[in-house]
Every structure is written in structure tokens, then in C-alpha cells.
Amino acid sequence: MSVPHALLALLSEGPKYGLRLQTEFESRTGEVWPLNVGQVYTTLQRLERDGFVEADDGEGERSRRRYRITSAGARELAGWLRTPPELVPPPRDELVIKVLVALQIPEIDIHEILQVHRRHVIEVMQRYTRIKADAKEDDVPLALVADAELFRLEAIVRWLDAADVRLKQLPSVPAGGAASQVSPEPTRATEVSQ
Amino acid sequence: MTNVLELRQVSKIYGSGPTEVHALSDVNLSVERGELVAVMGPSGSGKSTLLTIAGSLEDPSKGHVLVNGVDLARISRSDRARMRRRSIGYVFQDFNLIPGLTALENVTLPLELDGARARAARSAGLRALEALDVADYADRYPDELSGGQRQRVAIARAIVGKRGLLLADEPTGALDSLNSEGVMRLLRAATQRGVAGVVVTHEAQLASWADRVVFLRDGRVVDQTAAPSGPESLLAAADPR
Secondary structure, three states, X not given: OOHHHHHHHHHOOOOEXXXXXXXXXXXXXXXXXXXXXXXXXXXXXHHHHOOOEEEOOOOOOHHHOEEEEOHHHHHHHHHHHHOOOOOOOOOOOHHHHHHHHHHHOOOOOHHHHHHHHHHHHHHHXXXXXXXXXXXXXXXXXXXXXXXXXXXXXXXXXXXXXXXXXXXXXXXXXXXXXXHHHOOOOOOHHHHHHO | OOEEEEEEEEEEEEXXXXXXXXXXXXXXXXXXXXXXXXEEOOOOOOHHHHHHHHOOOOOOOEEEEEEOOEEHHHOOHHHHHHHHHHHEEEEOXXXXXXXXXXXXXXXXXXXXXXXXXXXXXXXXXXXXXHHOOOHHHOOOOHHHOOHHHHHHHHXXXXXXXXXXXXXXXXXXXXXXXXXXXXXXXXXXXXXXXXXXXXXXXXXHHHHOOOOEEEEEEXXXXXXXXXXXXXXXXXXXXXXXX
């Protein structure tokens, strides 16, 4: 979550004080991402330094300053909205690394390892679903934030399920014996993870 | 808390000799009043078999099934049929509504088969349709309803009367994600009103609506989730930077 760009977006609706930016940020992200007011003012300072926002009345106590977006700020926001998030190269995924490492260790039941992680991910999903279930029906921002997490976590469960099936298809994978099924040479997948 | 459903050491074996298949092995499962349990597992893990045995549509090869404390093996066939009609509601992936009957007639059918008077059945049916927000479609036929509306009618049929056990087999399989969420909200609301619910699914998002998720692999219960903690821990861990 880019706090500077979220603040620019809120200011694109009109001039606002720091405190109001904080409460609006939290309410619009379904209060899933808490933000302290000190962080708001530090961010506003940086945005002001970069010429993306300006205060109505110049110098003064920070809580009395009302900020508005500049045309440079509006251009920055428009550019950021259209910039794809970093997807390639893939992030070093701790879970993938753990599963690959588990394959190398004798006496490890890889299916049990996969299940431990599957259960944990679903327990986290239950908590996000509960947030959504308990929210007001018209709280769309919160539903969007919860959905984003739920779809991300669901993808992990699907990967674990696919891994389970792939590993079952290996001829006789004994507990911990998977190491013998894995090429000693680093594969493309392991290289990527490393 | 009372267990509405209890499976004790339930096994199901199909075929014999070299073609013998162990669909379920020593499954124990209890579901309380007001609890929604999801049974999750890959294709062929025994999910649907578990549900048909829990719903008395099939007998176990070994073990006992108790509904409201009554051991199904110890009652007559006709008493079991009565229990299926009165105490157990089923929701299927493809709705299983009867095309020649209206939404209301579909919902009241199990009550009328059980000997309820038409007027009493009609008012109970309308209440169930209202609870599912589809009372306006009471006189429409299934082919005049959308997928989401049909599944709502199917859930109304499953909860109509005084059913205490709701069994759903991949109930959102034919629906898009928002309609699926709607169905899970309704199943959750039904269980919160005091029904015990079991949903079998292979989808993690649907399972996450349950109070408890039980994992089935090769016919065995291998794991289950802990009691869900509140959302506070998620909010505390959230970092907006």
C-alpha cells in the first residue's frame, strides 16, 4: 500500500487537514490498514518537499495546515495508478522455499508439511471472511480489501493442492524419500527461488 | 452443546476383493447446533460419501451415524425416511429443483410429503422463501429464475419446517464468486439461527465461511482448523507502509 499516493488520491477530492486524511484513509481501507497521524504528517512533508502538495497558509502548526494537491501531484498520481505493480521477477516465496527444502530432507512427510500450511492459510482466511461477514453490507472498501487478501490466500491453497497432487503422482514417494526423486542439479524453479 | 450430527468410526467400503475401495475409513465427526462445518478435500477424498451417509441416503459399512442423538442403525427404514423428511435438509450443486413446480411448490413439497396440510405448508414455505429474500419469486418456475435465485430456493427448501441439520454438497459450484458468497452468507445465517450445517467443498474461500474446517484425504480425517480467532490479530499485524 503506497501511503503517499493514497493521500494524493484523498487530496484530489479537495483540500484537507492531516487529521481528516488519517480518518478517511482508515475508513476507506476498511480500517484494515491502520495509519497513525504522525505518519500522515511525515508523508505530507515529503510530498510538499517534492512539490506534489502545498499547504494553504504556508508556515504554521502542522495540525492547522490544510493541504491541497498540486498539478505535479495530480500527474504523479495519474502515472502511479497506471504503473503495474512489480510482478516480475517473482518475490522470494518463503513457502515455496520451505516445500522445496522439505523435499530434500529424509524422513519428512511432504504431504504433512503441505497440510500444516494449508490449515494455517485457511485459518487466516477464516479471519478475513469473518471481517467481511461482520461488516455492514454497504462497506464496499472493506469488502474489496478482504477480497484481495482472500483471493491471494486462496491462490496459495490452490498451489498447495496442486503440489500435493504432483507429488502423489511421483512413483512411490516415501516419507522423506522425495529427495531421491528430485534432481541434484538446481532446476529452473529452485534457481528462481534462490 | 448438543450434537445434531455425530459420525462414530464410520467406514464405507464399495466392492469386494481386488476391486474393494475404501471410500471412508474410521471417520469421526460431530456437528453442534448453530455450527457450520466445512469438509474439504480433493476429488475422490470421500467428501460426498461422507455427506450421503450423514444424510442417511446411504448406510455406512461400519460405524454409527447419530442424528439428534438417534442412532440411524437402530430405527426402522420408515422412521429413517421420516427423519430425512423432517430433520435433514439437502442442498446440491445443481439445485435439484423440480422443473414443473413453482419455487413455492418446490419448497413446500417435503412438508406435504410428510403429511402437512396445504395451508400450513404454504405459510411455512413462504416464511422460508422470505428468509432467503426470494419470496417475490414464489410463483415462478425454476427456469424463470437466475442461478443465484434457484440456489436460494433450494436452500429455502432445505431449511423449511423444523429441520435441524443442513447438508450441502458443493452448493456454489454452478455460481460466480459473488453469488457463491451470497449462498455461503445464507448458509451461515441459517446455522446461526440454530441449525447444524455441513458443507463439502474443495474451495478454500467457501470453506473459510465455516466455523470449523475438517480436512479429508483418502477417506480419512487428517486435520481440522482451530477455533477461529477474532479479526483483531489481523488488524494489529497490518502494516500500511
